[in-house]
Amino acid sequence: MDSKQLNKWLKEIKVQNQVNADVEVVNNSPLIMLGKGRQGAVFQVSEDVCVKVFGNEEDCEREHYALSLGKDTNLFPKIHAKGQLYIAMDIVRGVDIREYLQSQPLTESLSAKLLVMLITFKAIGYERIDHHKRQIYLQPDGSLKVIDVARTVWRDRVYPYPRKLLTSLGEENKAIFLGHVQELAPEVYAEWLHYIRMEEISHQIYQILLPEKPDKDSLKNLSKQLLTTEDEGKYVAQLQGLVHKVFKEEWVKTMLARGTDPEDVMKKIDEYWDSRETEIVREGERIGDRDQDRDQNKGKRFVGESRRDVDKHHNRKRFEGEKYSERDRKGGPKNRKHHHS
Incomplete structure (x- = not known):
């Protein structure tokens, strides 16, 4: 096969991919087109050799790789040459x-x-x-x-x-x-x-x-069972668990990247979080004692605080992104009616 002549002919052939259709071919060469498909068009070069011209390089590389995997079997046509957008191979008859x-x-x-x-x-x-x-x-x-x-x-x-x-x-x-x-x-x-x-x-x-439609109102109400931020105790516990998990994963990655033994890393992490959990328990006990004192003072946070001051802090957000309840919005300062005597 004359490779120089083949390349000269191929310059006169344009193959363009189409969406969900066979390729579009412009053939100004003397080569006869044997057929075309979604990826490319095949032209006869000689009695036993054809050339498949592709619409894009990826398809060409892909087919060449697949044919190369089977080069030691008798199941596939033999490759004679490959270019950026073409593969020359045996004509498959039968x-x-x-x-x-x-x-x-x-x-x-x-x-x-x-x-x-x-x-x-x-x-x-x-x-x-x-x-x-x-x-x-x-x-x-x-x-x-x-x-x-x-x-x-x-x-x-x-x-x-x-x-x-x-x-x-x-x-x-x-x-x-x-x-x-x-x-x-x-x-x-x-x-x-x-x-x-x-x-x-x-x-x-x-x-x-396919025809099934979810009951959005029912699902909306049921999904409230998945909320975790309403209960402050559960919220703090789950937030702690999340931070613990992220910290542990990142620490392991960092230590392994430094060549530290994985068992030593895990041991240090466990020791660290054991100490943190002890501190959190103690802090929780202090908060519990403080809450008990506050309850005994009729909701006051400190001696001498007025009920109005307590109400003023009642709607304070506990975490970023928390929304006020509908009742709080309606009863807020902007919506409260004033009566003048």
């Missing part, structure tokens, strides 16, 4: 499984080959152990070849069974294929069936949840 099954039955032998294909995907490190039937080609010697493998790698989430393959086979051939898998690999069949049933249940749950 008939794809979609066309084949339109006139031929799905035999146990073919099902076994599809199962081996999935095993190979797993062995070489693919993340999506799945493929659409139109991207799987049956060769004259009975072997399989696979194209368009970019989406098998660099994925965050995948189905735990070959959902795309099973769905693309259609209901009849899906049942036949699963029957063959049950005979050939019963444990795999049982696991796939489990996931299929979980998916069916998920669909049923969605149909139940």
Whole structure:
């Protein structure tokens, strides 16, 4: 293959990605386009070599990586050259499984080959152990070849069974294929069936949840049970726990970064918080004694304080962000009516 000539031709080809559609192609080169899809377009370079031109670099890198993982198998086309937006590779001939099954039955032998294909995907490190039937080609010697493998790698989430393959086979051939898998690999069949049933249940749950609307008023009232700042004792305890947790996490990170032994770090943290808890208990006892004295003085905080002074401090916020109650707002100084005699 003449790489210089290929690069010259590729300068005359523009491929642009489209939203939820096949790429848009402008071809001013002498190369014949064999087909196109969501990621790129394929052009014939010679009798045995084609070049796939991509709409973006990420898809090109992704497919090249996926093909490279399978370079030591006979399942994928051989790579001849790679550029920023293209991959030159063997032309895959034969008939794809979609066309084949339109006139031929799905035999146990073919099902076994599809199962081996999935095993190979797993062995070489693919993340999506799945493929659409139109991207799987049956060769004259009975072997399989696979194209368009970019989406098998660099994925965050995948189905735990070959959902795309099973769905693309259609209901009849899906049942036949699963029957063959049950005979050939019963444990795999049982696991796939489990996931299929979980998916069916998920669909049923969605149909139940979709029309369901929550009772907002009831939920608003019930959710008050989750509030923690109304009870000052609980609020202080939970705030202390939060600070304790954050302090502990950050201290551990800092000490480990300094190379300190984790057990020593945890021991020091426990000792520190034991001493702090003792101080807090003592402080709580002092506050309790003071509150008791205040109650005995009819709500006064100190001898000689008037009831009006107590009321003045009644609405003071205990923490940042606390809101006054509706009653307090209505009875506040701005809303209080004055009567003049």
